[in-house]
Structure formats: structure tokens, C-alpha cells
Amino acid sequence: MNLIHIGPSVDAVETALLQFSQKTTFKDKFKLVWDFATPYININCDEIDKTVSHSVLWREVGNREYTTANHQDYLRKSIEAYTKSIAFAPVGSSELSLAYANRSAVLFRARLYEDCLLDIERSLKAGYPDKLKTKLFLRQSLCLKALKPNSGLEPSISMANAIQWLPDLKKNNPKYNITKEYPKMINELKEPREIIKCIPEIKNDNAIIVGASDAIELKQTKENNQHVVATRDIKSGEFIYIAEPLAAIIDSKIRFTKCWHCCHQTWAGIPCDNCPNVIYCSDICKKKAWDSYHNIECLILGQLLKQEEVCTDYILTVKLFLKTLNSVGGLVELKKKIDKIDSIKNQGLIFTNGILDCNTIDNFHLLDYFEATSNECTFEYALFVVLVILILCQKTDILGKKMTANNLIKYKNKKLLILGELLLRYMMIDHRNGLAVCIQLIV
Numbered sequence: 001m002n003l004i005h006i007g008p009s010v011d012a013v014e015t016a017l018l019q020f021s022q023k024t025t026f027k028d029k030f031k032l033v034w035d036f037a038t039p040y041i042n043i044n045c046d047e048i049d050k051t052v053s054h055s056v057l058w059r060e061v062g063n064r065e066y067t068t069a070n071h072q073d074y075l076r077k078s079i080e081a082y083t084k085s086i087a088f089a090p091v092g093s094s095e096l097s098l099a100y101a102n103r104s105a106v107l108f109r110a111r112l113y114e115d116c117l118l119d120i121e122r123s124l125k126a127g128y129p130d131k132l133k134t135k136l137f138l139r140q141s142l143c144l145k146a147l148k149p150n151s152g153l154e155p156s157i158s159m160a161n162a163i164q165w166l167p168d169l170k171k172n173n174p175k176y177n178i179t180k181e182y183p184k185m186i187n188e189l190k191e192p193r194e195i196i197k198c199i200p201e202i203k204n205d206n207a208i209i210v211g212a213s214d215a216i217e218l219k220q221t222k223e224n225n226q227h228v229v230a231t232r233d234i235k236s237g238e239f240i241y242i243a244e245p246l247a248a249i250i251d252s253k254i255r256f257t258k259c260w261h262c263c264h265q266t267w268a269g270i271p272c273d274n275c276p277n278v279i280y281c282s283d284i285c286k287k288k289a290w291d292s293y294h295n296i297e298c299l300i301l302g303q304l305l306k307q308e309e310v311c312t313d314y315i316l317t318v319k320l321f322l323k324t325l326n327s328v329g330g331l332v333e334l335k336k337k338i339d340k341i342d343s344i345k346n347q348g349l350i351f352t353n354g355i356l357d358c359n360t361i362d363n364f365h366l367l368d369y370f371e372a373t374s375n376e377c378t379f380e381y382a383l384f385v386v387l388v389i390l391i392l393c394q395k396t397d398i399l400g401k402k403m404t405a406n407n408l409i410k411y412k413n414k415k416l417l418i419l420g421e422l423l424l425r426y427m428m429i430d431h432r433n434g435l436a437v438c439i440q441l442i443v
């Protein structure tokens with residue numbers, strides 16, 4: 001990881017690596033790397049904000065992709081560029097409405113009429129200019145026609161709206177002829193694109209295990225080892241357990257076509273209101289993310305994504321950490337909780353009021369991890385933890401108040417050490433248990 005700009009001598013690095021290998025706890029390993037690395041790490045913590053100029057820039061890229069259409073996947077590329085334009089547009093700016101409207105045109109061409117309707121609505125809500133509304137309402141009318149061929153009422157209402165705004169359009173574009181435009185758009189209208197959604201389902205819920213069916217139950221051996229057994233024959237293809245991951249992440253390179261929370265594909269993503277870095281498939285995912293981790297992540301994600309050396313897996317650890325931190329309420333409380341769980345280890349999964357939910361924060365902390373003495377707990381991981389903490393402490397009041405970079409060099413207090421110890425342990429939990437899924441889509 002190339003984070004050290006004015007580096008230490010080769011001897012100093014070798015000594016640090018040797019000392020690191022001799023430390024046996026997460027806390028001591030973190031402390032060593034913190035002291036060693038902080039004087040050399042220079043992070044530019046400039047804000048990465050939504051700006052009109054960035055939004056315009058990406059809208060122009062989208063326009064270019066869409067109008068030249070010289071790639072096989074020009075629709076995807078223009079949707080992605082318009083989505084970036086949406087993400088960068090400040091809340092309340094006209095750029096937001098323009099970007100939504102432009103994306104709706106691509107979604108229309110892509111026969112994604114439901115998504116197109118969503119973007120039209122968003123564009124109107126964000127204050128789309130009166131002089132352009134006619135075209136938007138025409139598009140809306142046609143989408144409704146495609147989706148509900150037997151309903152005349154809704155497309156007619158949209159058409160009436162299109163006509164209502166015609167005088168505003170004609171002020172700037174006197175030659176516009178709606179009676180010519182409409183048939184042209186009707187000609188473009190095709191069957192809605194078929195979207196095959198696989199939604200797994202549990203037929204009969206398990207009374208004890210959250211997310212499981214009644215086909216399984218949990219048994220315990222005399223030695224207290226837990227295992228799952230079948231209670232009946234299980235049909236081929238039958239779902240017996242469905243659970244969302246405690247936290248998931250997508251490769252940051254594709255984060256403008258995938259939901260930052262549930263990782264599902266989305267062509268009509270909505271942005272975080274505060275940062276330009278992520279999009280969500282729905283308001284539900286947006287709220288879930290904000291309430292569980294993005295309220296803090298939002299302040300640091302831009303900085304983390306800027307570091308070329310930081311791979312997405314590492315950011316998953318931060319997500320997990322912030323989620324548990326939020327759920328417990330504070331750093332010291334989290335440390336107390338983990339110490340308590342550690343003290344009852346080897347008693348199997350933790351039930352709450354007789355119910356087993358594997359996705360609780362308590363059960364997450366029972367997961368195996370690579371110990372501090374393991375070869376897997378490397379200097380590089382500890383260096384990433386140092387980097388995260390340097391950003392976190394400058395951008396948030398996790399240590400009680402926001403710190404400056406200068407104050408943080410060689411800074412040490414109880415809270416900082418807890419932060420280092422826990423984050424390094426989380427890296428090792430993630431490294432040991434994280435599952436990477438690679439899906440190749442053929443479009």
C-alpha cells in the first residue's frame with residue numbers, strides 16, 4: 001500500500017515489520033503501526049461535494065454517449081453518466097431535474113418504462129423547467145400506453161399536461177410541432193423489456209430460526225456443538241434458509257449502476273442527498289443504509305474511495321464496523337459488548353427470547369477470525385486501519401471532537417486504541433468470513 005509519501009528509511013521499515021511480527025494483540029499491533037506511520041501519511045481531507053459543474057460535466061458525457069450511440073452498450077454508458085450527473089447535482093438544483101429527465105429518455109429507449117416513469121416524476125418534483133415539460137409529459141403518456149395498453153385514461157391525462165405546457169415550449173422553439181412529434185414517438189414505442197426477477201420464498205416459516213423454513217432444526221451435541229438437521233424430506237430446488245447479508249458491498253467501479261445497500265442492479269438509482277458517492281435502488285434501501293451505517297460513512301467514503309490503494313473489501317469492513325457502532329451507540333459501549341460476548345464464547349449461537357437470528361450484532365461477534373498472531377494479520381491491514389482512523393477522526397467526532405491531522409500524529413488515548421483494536425479485529429473477521437460473489441451478466 002503506497003500511502004507513505006515521504007518514507008522512512010529501509011532500516012526503519014524492517015525494524016517496524018520485525019516488531020509488528022512480535023506483537024501478539026490487535027491493540028499492540030495497531031499501536032505500533034500508528035506510531036510508525038502517522039508522521040508519514042499525508043491525507044488531503046478536502047471535501048468531495050456535490051457540485052453543479054460536476055453534474056453538468058457528467059450530463060454532457062451522457063448526452064455524448066446517447067446521441068453518438070457508437071458503442072454496442074451506449075444505453076448502459078449513457079445511463080451511468082446521467083446517474084453520475086444525478087449523484088453530483090446539489091439537492092434543489094435545476095441540474096438534478098435535467099439529469100433525471102435526460103436519463104428518462106434513455107430508459108424510454110431501453111424499454112424500461114417503469115423506471116422511465118419514476119425518473120419523469122422525480123424530474124418534475126425537482127423543478128423541471130416549464131418550457132421543456134411538454135416533451136416529458138409526452139414521454140410519460142407513451143410509457144403509460146406501453147405499460148397499460150388497455151387504459152386510455154392515464155395516457156390521456158399526461159397528453160393533456162403535454163398540451164398545457166405547449167405555449168411555454170413554443171416561446172423558445174416556435175417550430176415544434178406536437179402532431180408530428182407524437183407519431184414519431186409512437187413509432188419508437190415497443191413492448192416493455194421483460195425483467196425476470198427471481199425472488200426466493202420460504203413456504204413455511206421456522207418458529208425458532210429467523211429466515212429458515214420448517215424443513216430444518218437446530219440440534220446440540222453433548223459437547224455443546226450446534227448443527228442443523230432436516231426435519232423432513234427437502235424437495236429439489238426448495239429454499240430452506242434465506243437471509244440478507246449483515247453487510248454487503250459492490251466493487252466501487254460499478255457503484256453507479258448498483259445499489260450501495262442491497263447490491264442489486266438499478267438503472268434508475270437515486271443518490272444520497274449529502275454525498276455524490278453512492279446510489280440506491282429505492283428510498284427503502286436509502287433509509288436503511290442511512291440509519292445503519294451511511295450517516296457516518298457518508299462523511300468519510302469520498303476520502304476512502306480517493307485512495308487508489310484501498311480495495312472495496314476493505315470498505316466493507318468499515319461498513320460493518322459503523323453498523324455495529326450505530327447499533328450499540330458508541331465506541332466504549334461497543335467494546336464493552338464485545339468483551340462480554342468474548343467472555344461467553346463456546347456456548348453456541350445467541351438466542352434472543354428463544355429466537356435465533358444469525359444476523360444479530362451479538363452473533364456476528366461470535367464469528368471466527370484470524371487472530372492477531374496469525375500470518376493473515378498483516379502490516380498492510382494495520383496500515384489501512386490507521387488510514388481509516390486518520391480520516392474518521394478528522395471528519396467525525398468519534399474521539400469526542402474533530403481532530404486535525406497534526407493533532408493526530410502520535411496521538412494516543414483510550415478511545416483511539418479501542419478504535420484501532422476493533423477495526424483490526426473487524427478486518428480479520430471480514431477476511432476470514434467474507435464471501436466474494438462474481439456474476440457475469442450477458443446483456
Ligand SMILES: [Zn+2]
Pocket residue numbers: 259260261262263264280281282285
Ligand atoms: Zn437496494
Ligand SMILES: [Zn+2]
Pocket residue numbers: 272273274275276277278294297298299
Ligand atoms: Zn452519502
